[in-house]
Amino acid sequence: MSHRWGMAVDLDRCTGCEACVTACRAENNVPTVGPEQAARGRAINWIRVERYYEGEFPDVRVKFRPVLCQQCDAAPCEPVCPTYASHHTEEGLNAQVYNRCIGTRYCANACPYNVRFFDFANPVWDKPLHLQLNPDVSVREVGVMEKCTFCVQRINEGKTRAKAEGREVRDGEIKPACAQACPTTAIVFGDLNDPESEVSRLSHSPRGSKLLEDLGTKPKITYLR
Amino acid sequence: MDRRQFIKATALTGTSATLASCGNPEYHLIRFIPEEALTPGIAVLKPSVCPLCSAGCGLSVRVIEGEAEVIRKNQLGVTKMGLAKKLEGDPAHPVNQGRLCARGQAAIQVTYHPDRLGHPLKRTGARFTGQFQELTWDEALSELISKLDSLAMANDQKSLAFLTRPQRGLRSDLVAEFASRFGAPEPIAFEFFSDDVLRRANALSFGKEQLPTFDFAESRYVIAFGADFLGTWNSPVSQSIGYGQMRQGRPGVRGKFIQVESRMSQTGANADEWVPMKPGLDGVLALGLAHVIMKAGLRRPEAAGGAGTLIEGWAGGLAGYSPEEVEKQTGVAASRSERLAKEFADQRPAVALIGGAPLAQTNGLFSALAVNALNALVGSIETPGGIFFTPQGRVAQTRSIDKVADSNIQLLLIDGANPVFATPPAWKVRETLMKIPFIVSFGNFLDETSTLADLVLPDHSFLESWVDSRPESGAKTAVASVAGPVMRPLHDTRAMPDVLLEVGRKLKKPLSPALPWQTFEEMIRSSEKSPAVIDRRYSGAARTVNFIAPQFDGDAGEYPFHFLPYPSAAPQRICPGCRNYRIRSRARCGAAGWRSIRRRPQDCRLVREILWRSHRARVLCGFPRLCRRGLRPM
Ligand code: SF4
Ligand code: SF4
Numbered sequence: 001m002s003h004r005w006g007m008a009v010d011l012d013r014c015t016g017c018e019a020c021v022t023a024c025r026a027e028n029n030v031p032t033v034g035p036e037q038a039a040r041g042r043a044i045n046w047i048r049v050e051r052y053y054e055g056e057f058p059d060v061r062v063k064f065r066p067v068l069c070q071q072c073d074a075a076p077c078e079p080v081c082p083t084y085a086s087h088h089t090e091e092g093l094n095a096q097v098y099n100r101c102i103g104t105r106y107c108a109n110a111c112p113y114n115v116r117f118f119d120f121a122n123p124v125w126d127k128p129l130h131l132q133l134n135p136d137v138s139v140r141e142v143g144v145m146e147k148c149t150f151c152v153q154r155i156n157e158g159k160t161r162a163k164a165e166g167r168e169v170r171d172g173e174i175k176p177a178c179a180q181a182c183p184t185t186a187i188v189f190g191d192l193n194d195p196e197s198e199v200s201r202l203s204h205s206p207r208g209s210k211l212l213e214d215l216g217t218k219p220k221i222t223y224l225r
Numbered sequence: 226m227d228r229r230q231f232i233k234a235t236a237l238t239g240t241s242a243t244l245a246s247c248g249n250p251e252y253h254l255i256r257f258i259p260e261e262a263l264t265p266g267i268a269v270l271k272p273s274v275c276p277l278c279s280a281g282c283g284l285s286v287r288v289i290e291g292e293a294e295v296i297r298k299n300q301l302g303v304t305k306m307g308l309a310k311k312l313e314g315d316p317a318h319p320v321n322q323g324r325l326c327a328r329g330q331a332a333i334q335v336t337y338h339p340d341r342l343g344h345p346l347k348r349t350g351a352r353f354t355g356q357f358q359e360l361t362w363d364e365a366l367s368e369l370i371s372k373l374d375s376l377a378m379a380n381d382q383k384s385l386a387f388l389t390r391p392q393r394g395l396r397s398d399l400v401a402e403f404a405s406r407f408g409a410p411e412p413i414a415f416e417f418f419s420d421d422v423l424r425r426a427n428a429l430s431f432g433k434e435q436l437p438t439f440d441f442a443e444s445r446y447v448i449a450f451g452a453d454f455l456g457t458w459n460s461p462v463s464q465s466i467g468y469g470q471m472r473q474g475r476p477g478v479r480g481k482f483i484q485v486e487s488r489m490s491q492t493g494a495n496a497d498e499w500v501p502m503k504p505g506l507d508g509v510l511a512l513g514l515a516h517v518i519m520k521a522g523l524r525r526p527e528a529a530g531g532a533g534t535l536i537e538g539w540a541g542g543l544a545g546y547s548p549e550e551v552e553k554q555t556g557v558a559a560s561r562s563e564r565l566a567k568e569f570a571d572q573r574p575a576v577a578l579i580g581g582a583p584l585a586q587t588n589g590l591f592s593a594l595a596v597n598a599l600n601a602l603v604g605s606i607e608t609p610g611g612i613f614f615t616p617q618g619r620v621a622q623t624r625s626i627d628k629v630a631d632s633n634i635q636l637l638l639i640d641g642a643n644p645v646f647a648t649p650p651a652w653k654v655r656e657t658l659m660k661i662p663f664i665v666s667f668g669n670f671l672d673e674t675s676t677l678a679d680l681v682l683p684d685h686s687f688l689e690s691w692v693d694s695r696p697e698s699g700a701k702t703a704v705a706s707v708a709g710p711v712m713r714p715l716h717d718t719r720a721m722p723d724v725l726l727e728v729g730r731k732l733k734k735p736l737s738p739a740l741p742w743q744t745f746e747e748m749i750r751s752s753e754k755s756p757a758v759i760d761r762r763y764s765g766a767a768r769t770v771n772f773i774a775p776q777f778d779g780d781a782g783e784y785p786f787h788f789l790p791y792p793s794a795a796p797q798r799i800c801p802g803c804r805n806y807r808i809r810s811r812a813r814c815g816a817a818g819w820r821s822i823r824r825r826p827q828d829c830r831l832v833r834e835i836l837w838r839s840h841r842a843r844v845l846c847g848f849p850r851l852c853r854r855g856l857r858p859m
Pocket of ligand 1: 013014015016017018019020021049064066181182183184185186187
C-alpha cells in the first residue's frame with residue numbers, strides 16, 4: 001500500500017516554544033539571511049510559529065499556530081510552475097526539484113500560506129559552522145525556491161530501514177525534525193492511508209480544521225483547536 | 226556511492242518515488258535517479274548530555290563522517306572525522322523522553338561557533354579591552370600552577386575562589402573536591418534567577434532541600450505563580466511533556482491552567498486565564514486562596530501538616546487574608562480569587578507552583594512557603610498530579626555570589642558562568658571582579674566575564690568531552706547521565722576537568738592523593754556504578770513566617786521589562802540581535818561590552834534569527850545600526 005504522508009497539529013498542546021522552528025533549521029540547512037535581507041521580507045523559515053492575540057489587556061490570550069507547507073492535495077503552486085519543479089509525488093508530497101527551478105517565483109505568488117521562499121543570495125556559513133550542514137539535505141543556491149519537504153530525507157531513511165528489515169513502516173517511526181523535537185507532542189506525523197495511524201485518528205477529530213479551508217487547496221495538515 | 230555523490234543525487238531529485246507505478250511513462254516527470262540507486266547515509270547516534278541548563282536532558286547526537294579543518298600539534302590541517310550534525314532528545318532518557326527545547330536544539334552551535342576560542346590566551350592589554358595573546362598549553366598551565374603554588378606558599382589558600390554554574394554531577398564534584406583539598410572555600414554557583422529560595426522553602430515545608438518535579442500529566446488544575454515552566458524554568462522539557470498530556474492526553478479530560486504574574490511570560494501566554502497582579506504579592510494571593518478553601522470548609526487547616534504551621538495564623542484560618550483584603554493588596558478582584566480557590570479545591574488533582582521573579586523578590590521565601598502550604602492543604606504532595614521530589618545523591622556544597630564582594634579573593638577560577646553580563650549594574654559584579662588580582666577563565670568564548678580574565682584556558686565543547694549530570698528535578702526516579710565524547714576536538718582546547726586534575730598533580734604540594742585520576746574519564750569510570758541515593762532530610766528550626774512587603778529599588782528605566790505585558794510589546798529597548806533586554810542606549814551596546822554580547826554561545830544563529838524575526842517590526846523603525854552589528858549576515 002502506498003503512503004500518503006500527513007500531519008496533525010494540536011494547537012491546544014502547542015506552547016509556542018519554537019523548538020520545532022529551531023529543529024527544522026538545524027535539520028534542513030535553512031540559511032540565515034541577515035538583517036538587511038530579512039527586513040526586506042527575505043528571511044527563510046520553513047516553519048514559523050504565528051501568534052494571535054485575543055482580547056484586550058488584561059484579559060488577553062495568545063494563540064500559537066505553527067505554520068509550514070500544508071502539502072496541499074490541490075496545491076495552487078504546482079500548476080503555475082512552468083518547469084514542473086513544483087510537483088506532486090506519488091506519496092502526496094508537494095516536492096520541489098531545485099535544479100529544475102528557474103526562479104520565476106510564480107509558485108510563491110500562488111501559495112496562500114506564505115511558506116515558499118526564494119533564495120535571493122547564495123547561503124553563507126562562517127567557518128566552521130559549515131561542518132554542521134546535514135549531508136542528507138541539499139544546500140540551495142541562489143535563484144531557486146525552497147520550502148518544507150516534510151523532511152523527505154527522514155521519510156526515505158525510515159522507508160529504507162523498514163525495507164532492509166523486511167517489514168512495513170511502523171506508525172510513528174518516521175518523524176520530521178519538527179515533530180521529533182516538539183516537547184508537548186503538538187505535532188503528529190504519519191500515514192493518512194493507514195486508518196489505524198495516530199495522524200488519521202487525529203485528522204478525523206471533531207476539533208480539527210484546515211488552514212484557509214475554503215480556498216479548496218485540500219491541505220494535508222489538520223489543526224486541532 | 227560515497228556521501229558526496231549521494232549529496233549530489235539528493236540535490237537532483239528532491240524526492241523520489243517509483244516510476245513503474247501506473248500509466249504511461251510519458252505522462253510522468255522524469256526522475257533523475259531511480260529509487261533503487263538512492264542510498265541514504267546511515268548516521269551513527271551517540272549519547273550526550275545537554276549542558277545549557279541544569280535540567281540535564283539526554284541527547285542523541287547524529288554523527289556523520291566529514292572533513293574538518295582542525296589544529297593538531299599546532300598544525301592546521303584537514304582531517305576526516307565524525308562530525309555532530311544534529312542534536313535530538315534521547316528517547317530513553319527519563320527527563321526529556323526524546324524531546325528538546327529550542328535552546329537544546331541550538332546547542333550544537335556551541336561547538337561550531339565561529340567565535341570559539343581555539344588556544345589558551347593571556348591578557349596583554351588592560352582588562353575589558355579584549356587584548357589577548359596566544360600561548361601554548363604548557364606555558365598557560367605553568368602560569369596557573371605557579372599562581373596556585375604561591376598562594377600555598379603564603380599559606381593563603383583561602384583566597385582561591387571557584388565560580389561555576391549551578392550544576393550537579395561529577396564535574397561539579399571534582400571542582401568542589403579540588404577547592405576543598407587545596408584549602409579553598411566551597412565554589413560559588415551563579416545563576417541570575419537562583420532557585421535557592423525555593424530550595425530553602427521546600428526544606429522548611431517538606432524537609433526536601435531541592436526543586437520540585439511536577440506530575441502535570443495527571444493534573445486537572447494548575448495555578449502557576451510567576452513560574453515560566455514552559456519556557457526556561459526548572460526542567461522545561463519534562464514540564465512541557467507533562468503539559469501536553471494535561472491538555473489533551475486524556476480522553477474527555479482537559480486540565481485547566483491559570484497563570485498569575487506581573488509580566489506575561491511565554492508560559493502565561495498559554496494559560497486559560499492570565500491573572501495580572503502587583504509584583505511581589507504572590508504569597509498574599511496564595512494565602513487568600515487557602516483562606517477561602519478553609520473558610521468554606523473544603524479542607525481543614527490540619528490537612529496542610531507542617532507546611533501550614535509555618536504560616537502565621539494558619540490554624541485560625543488566615544483571618545487576615547479575606548478576598549477583599551487580598552484584592553486591596555494584590556489587585557486581583559475578590560470574586561475572582563474566591564472562584565479560583567473553589568475551583569482549585571474542587572478539581573482533583575490540582576497543583577500550585579511558584580518560580581522565577583516572585584522568588585527573586587525580597588519576600589520570596591514567604592511567597593514560596595505560602596504556595597507550599599496551599600499545595601499541602603489540597604493534598605498534592607507526592608500524590609499523582611502533584612509535586613514530587615526526585616531522589617537525590619550527594620550534592621556538592623556551593624555558596625552564593627554575594628559572598629564574592631566581601632571575601633578577599635586573590636585568584637578566581639571561572640567555569641562557564643558569566644555574571645558580568647547577567648547581573649544588573651547595581652550588583653557591581655564587574656567592579657568586584659576588577660579588584661581581583663588574577664582571574665582564570667575556562668570559557669569557550671570571550672564573553673563579558675572572560676574579557677576580565679588574565680588567563681583563558683578554553684574548555685572542550687560538551688560534544689568533545691566527557692559529560693555527566695545528576696538532575697535535581699524532572700523525573701520521579703533518580704537520574705544520573707554520563708556520556709563520552711561524540712567527536713574529536715576541533716580546536717586546541719582541553720577539557721576543564723582534565724586540566725584541573727593535571728594542575729592538581731603538578732602542584733608543589735600535589736593533590737593527587739585525593740584526586741588520583743589521570744583524566745576525567747578515569748574519574749567517571751571509577752565512580753560508583755550507580756550513585757547511592759541519599760535521603761537528605763532537612764531539619765531546620767521551624768519558625769512561623771508572616772507577610773513581609775516586597776521592597777523595590779531602581780526604577781522602570783533600569784528594568785524596563787518588569788513593566789511589559791509581553792516581550793515583543795517592548796519599545797525599542799530590545800536588541801533583536803543579542804537579545805540583551807537590558808540595553809538602555811545605543812552607547813551601551815556600542816561600548817566594550819558589545820562584541821562580547823554577540824559572542825554569547827546561547828545567541829547562536831538559529832536562535833538569533835528566530836528572535837530577530839519576531840521583532841522584525843522594530844528592526845525597521847528601531848535601531849537598524851545596532852541590529853546589523855548584532856546579527857552578522859551569514
Ligand atoms: S515545538 Fe511544539 S509546542 Fe513548541 S512551538 Fe513547535 S509545535 Fe508548538
Ligand atoms: S531544558 Fe533545554 S537547555 Fe535545558 S537541558 Fe533540556 S534541552 Fe538543554
